[in-house]
Amino acid sequence: MDPVIYMDNNATTKVDPAVVEEMLPYFEQWYGNPSSMHSFGGRVAKKIQQARERIAALLGCQPDEILFTSGGTESDNTAIHGTLAAYPRKRKIITTRVEHPAILSPCRHLEQHGYEIYELSVDRQGRLSLDELAEVLDDNTALVTIMYANNETGVIFPIEGIGALCRARGVPFHTDAAQAVGKIPLNLKDSTIDMLSLSGHKLHAPKGIGVLYIRRGVRLVPFILGGHQEAGRRGGTENVPGIIGLGKAAELAGAYMEDENTRVRALRDRLEAKILATCPDTIVNGDRQNRLPNTLNVSFEYVEGESILMMLNQYGICASSGSACTSGSLEPSHVMRAMGVPFTAAHGSVRFSLSRFNTQQEVDFVGEKIGPIIHRLRQLSPFVKTA
Amino acid sequence: MWDYTDKVMEHFLNPKNVGRIENPDGIGEVGSLACGDALTFTFKLGPDGRIADAKFQTFGCASAIASSSVLTEMVKGLTLEEAEKITNKDIVERLGGLPEQKMHCSVMGHEALMAAIAYYRSKGKGAPPAVKSGKIVCTCFGVTDEEIRRVVRDNNLTTVEQVTNYCKAGGGCGGCKGQIEKLIEEVQGDKVRQLRTAPEPQPRKLTNIQKIALIQEVLGEQVRPAMRAHGGDIELIDVVGNRVIVAFRGMCASCKLADYTMKEIVEAKLHEYVSPDLIVEEETDSAQRPHNHQES
Numbered sequence: 001m002d003p004v005i006y007m008d009n010n011a012t013t014k015v016d017p018a019v020v021e022e023m024l025p026y027f028e029q030w031y032g033n034p035s036s037m038h039s040f041g042g043r044v045a046k047k048i049q050q051a052r053e054r055i056a057a058l059l060g061c062q063p064d065e066i067l068f069t070s071g072g073t074e075s076d077n078t079a080i081h082g083t084l085a086a087y088p089r090k091r092k093i094i095t096t097r098v099e100h101p102a103i104l105s106p107c108r109h110l111e112q113h114g115y116e117i118y119e120l121s122v123d124r125q126g127r128l129s130l131d132e133l134a135e136v137l138d139d140n141t142a143l144v145t146i147m148y149a150n151n152e153t154g155v156i157f158p159i160e161g162i163g164a165l166c167r168a169r170g171v172p173f174h175t176d177a178a179q180a181v182g183k184i185p186l187n188l189k190d191s192t193i194d195m196l197s198l199s200g201h202k203l204h205a206p207k208g209i210g211v212l213y214i215r216r217g218v219r220l221v222p223f224i225l226g227g228h229q230e231a232g233r234r235g236g237t238e239n240v241p242g243i244i245g246l247g248k249a250a251e252l253a254g255a256y257m258e259d260e261n262t263r264v265r266a267l268r269d270r271l272e273a274k275i276l277a278t279c280p281d282t283i284v285n286g287d288r289q290n291r292l293p294n295t296l297n298v299s300f301e302y303v304e305g306e307s308i309l310m311m312l313n314q315y316g317i318c319a320s321s322g323s324a325c326t327s328g329s330l331e332p333s334h335v336m337r338a339m340g341v342p343f344t345a346a347h348g349s350v351r352f353s354l355s356r357f358n359t360q361q362e363v364d365f366v367g368e369k370i371g372p373i374i375h376r377l378r379q380l381s382p383f384v385k386t387a
Numbered sequence: 388m389w390d391y392t393d394k395v396m397e398h399f400l401n402p403k404n405v406g407r408i409e410n411p412d413g414i415g416e417v418g419s420l421a422c423g424d425a426l427t428f429t430f431k432l433g434p435d436g437r438i439a440d441a442k443f444q445t446f447g448c449a450s451a452i453a454s455s456s457v458l459t460e461m462v463k464g465l466t467l468e469e470a471e472k473i474t475n476k477d478i479v480e481r482l483g484g485l486p487e488q489k490m491h492c493s494v495m496g497h498e499a500l501m502a503a504i505a506y507y508r509s510k511g512k513g514a515p516p517a518v519k520s521g522k523i524v525c526t527c528f529g530v531t532d533e534e535i536r537r538v539v540r541d542n543n544l545t546t547v548e549q550v551t552n553y554c555k556a557g558g559g560c561g562g563c564k565g566q567i568e569k570l571i572e573e574v575q576g577d578k579v580r581q582l583r584t585a586p587e588p589q590p591r592k593l594t595n596i597q598k599i600a601l602i603q604e605v606l607g608e609q610v611r612p613a614m615r616a617h618g619g620d621i622e623l624i625d626v627v628g629n630r631v632i633v634a635f636r637g638m639c640a641s642c643k644l645a646d647y648t649m650k651e652i653v654e655a656k657l658h659e660y661v662s663p664d665l666i667v668e669e670e671t672d673s674a675q676r677p678h679n680h681q682e683s
Contacts, residue, residue, distance in 0.1 A: 112607055302420075304423065304424065304446055305448075306389075306449060307447070307448055307452060310396075310399065310449045314400070323423065324423035325423065325424075325448035330422075330528065330551070330555050330558035330559065331423075331559055331616070332423065343420050343421040343423075344420050347420070347423045347446075380402060380405055380444060380445055380446075380452060381445070381446045382407075382416070382425055382426065382427040382444035382446055383420060383446055
């Protein structure tokens with residue numbers, strides 16, 4: 001296979017070799033159950049505790065505020081269902097129209113069962129309005145759940161402002177930070193966030209492991225019932241290698257935070273500049289002032305996203321699109337629609353998401369190939385009259 | 388990732404006959420930017436009455452481009468009578484197959500060919516042919532009952548999911564799935580009748596609590612998804628006797644649903660599923676607000 005240029009890191013990331021190395025002994029050599037009474041298992045429990053501490057250090061919280069789950073989706077479901085169960089008399093959830101399906105699907109399911117779901121809108125730049133939130137927050141609200149940063153556009157939401165509004169009302173605030181952790185420095189101790197979801201495979205740990213941070217004192221009824229693991233808050237034998245891998249990945253994320261916000265950001269900006277310079281009728285989607293350092297979402301007008309991806313794929317370039325053909329449905333992505341991106345542009349949106357493993361050489365290669373690809377597809381398009 | 392055949396990739400990467408013929412004998416324009424794919428197909432006849440040249444321009448995914456490209460190859464040298472016999476199935480066969488969810492790409496190619504032939508035939512006779520005939524069933528993608536009947540017949544389809552794959556109908560809000568089911572039954576008859584499981588709505592005497600619960604359910608399942616898909620929402624405010632009071636939130640002005648009065652659609656649904664006596668009223672507050680998208 002030809003070399004791959006991977007710029008789809010908001011979908012999933014490469015597991016860092018140091019993470020793999022950390023995990024390997026816990027498959028064949030130290031396979032004990034951390035709950036066991038023998039020291040063979042106890043040794044594993046100690047290693048889990050170390051992972052918990054490493055993650056707490058990255059998030060700026062206490063180790064006992066970390067709950068291990070099977071991933072971002074489980075963390076989100078736990079936060080939603082666990083909170084509703086803790087506040088049975090409150091019947092309303094406030095969220096946004098641009099959340100990940102891991103939030104939107106459970107919310108819409110709950111709506112069928114009598115809950116009121118309020119979805120905040122976003123403007124053309126993908127920004128939320130705190131005023132709208134303040135207007136709809138009421139005593140019936142059981143939970144506010146708003147993502148830290150959007151996975152498609154990279155737009156970062158005013159999380160502390162949202163949390164402050166929630167706190168003033170006494171409403172628990174959860175944020176899905178799958179895209180933010182490792183890219184934005186966090187200090188949950190001094191934050192207004194009550195619960196936070198993160199996903200291992202978005203930060204160079206393996207798939208199948210995630211965390212739900214639960215601030216001490218926040219009421220939450222267990223979602224997955226079983227054994228006494230995770231202090232009785234989540235049943236099921238721990239995903240030991242996954243947890244250990246995530247611990248290492250968290251340590252590395254802390255170490256590379258600076259790199260992510262300088263070198264990776266510069267690479268992203270370089271790619272953006274090159275694309276805008278070589279492709280006319282191209283729009284950057286999302287608020288460029290408040291954006292994850294690794295994410296670039298551009299719309300190439302009059303061409304369709306899947307075609308662009310297939311052409312990029314010919315060069316081994318991996319990206320993703322919000323077009324109908326790639327979203328698994330017949331309509332373009334709900335995020336593009338919520339932002340009011342015109343159809344001419346929504347179907348031609350492409351997301352490049354970088355990581356610390358990308359190089360300037362790769363960025364320049366993509367920048368060189370994209371112009372001719374767009375030009376070629378526009379020659380095929382009936383909507384470009386000049387072609 | 389889609390599993391495209393080598394033939395599809397070949398036509399996508401090296402499409403044949405790209406462009407638009409000047410002063411064509413026939414031209415067919417189908418699809419739209421909003422729907423995510425669109426095709427302009429033109430042809431010119433030779434002195435022998437056979438198609439001498441055909442060209443296309445397509446906005447769409449790899450399979451849409453490949454379907455258009457292969458179609459231009461297929462029609463060259465054919466008389467119009469021969470070209471008319473081509474179906475979307477023939478296009479799929481020439482491509483060595485398409486993923487199920489991409490069948491609508493071949494249907495779009497076929498529609499463009501038919502539209503171009505109809506254009507040629509109507510020339511000199513005044514009015515250009517109507518692009519669409521029949522009654523709109525799927526408001527999200529603007530698909531008519533005639534189009535649905537044709538794909539069901541040509542491709543021997545038996546499920547709503549297949550119809551969605553072949554012509555997109557039912558792939559947006561899903562509010563028209565019941566109607567699609569009826570059309571499949573109409574075309575396929577006994578072949579599908581025993582497969583259907585959804586019970587027909589039955590008239591019955593409801594208690595007040597049952598009535599309100601049923602209205603909630605119908606609004607939740609039949610109406611709200613359609614409104615959501617178009618950036619709006621509906622809320623049940625109250626039920627007073629047979630008066631159902633609702634509020635509409637933020638409808639998108641540019642969508643096809645705006646052609647109808649939302650109130651009538653809601654009323655029709657409630658008549659069908661709850662009781663024919665119900666009257667839908669819009670809450671005063673909601674009625675005064677324009678049902679538009681917020682632009683900033």
